Amino acid sequence: MAVARVPLIAGNWKMNLDHQQAIAFVQKLHWALKEAKHLDGTVEVGLFPPFTDLRTVQTLLDADKIPFALGAQDLSTKDSGAYTGEVSGAFLKKLNCTYVIIGHSERREYHAETDEIVAAKVQAALRHGLVPVICVGETLEQREESGPTAISVGQLEVALEGVPASAEIVVAYEPVWAIGTGQVASPEQAQEVCAALRAVIAAKLGQDAADRTRVLYGGSVKSGNIASFMREPDVDGALVGGASLVVDEFAAIIRFQKHVGV
Ligand code: PEP
DSSP states (O other): OOOOOOOEEEEEOOSOOOHHHHHHHHHHHHHHHHHTTOOSSSSEEEEEOOGGGHHHHHHHHHHTTOOOEEEESOOOSSSSSSOTTOOOHHHHHHTTOOEEEESOHHHHHHSOOOHHHHHHHHHHHHHTTOEEEEEEOOOHHHHHHHOSSHHHHHHHHHHTTTOOTTOOOEEEEOOGGGTTTSOOOOHHHHHHHHHHHHHHHHHHHOHHHHHHOEEEEESSOOTTTHHHHHTSTTOOEEEESGGGGSHHHHHHHHHSBTTBBO
16 A cells, blocks of 8 residues: 655755855745745655754744754764764754764765765664665766666665664665766656665565655756656655755745645
């Protein structure tokens, strides 16, 4: 039986918008969506600002009762201690973060994060009651060598080691060749990999988990292409980078999701 999954539109700000710019951005986005009644629970909006913005954004969301979920872009594998520069999942939880992105291709590439580190971060997120947004995806060379699904499937299999069947997770398929390049995957390509990832979840965590877990597509998502992805049965939302920094564009993406606006 098909299970309804509330689509998640997640904005990964990366290293953009300081805490003052964040205030203006969140207020404008809320205004753009509030007027159009798009915050009625049929889509979940997640914001992933830099660490230094989290407290400010959390305070604003609370004060103005803005129904956006908050997430961080990374966390430490450790919980506390002498790890200079690291940020504990415990601190993120205390700031009311719901989500944390783990294994983004930029972390894998620029910070040498291996599949094993990603798996340890997933465990750290779950220890602190955070929902990991587990990113997987292949480079163009890997796609040519191993086909469209093998790399993502392998990355997810490692990330899910030791994850209990009851855990809430989100998975994001982000082909590296489509991130920030404007070279977007076709809806069919996204569907093929998202379906393969859902099969991994079913095999590792059971069919219930596969039915309820949201699998996102990420890579040059814009207001002009979001509807085509959301029509695919195994795409439950988007992880958006560049376009999440432009209020009108991000608001338009949020409007174009499964249950409203298409
Ligand atoms: C990302 O970095 O997660 C991403 C999808 O970026 P962009 O939307 O800019 O391709």
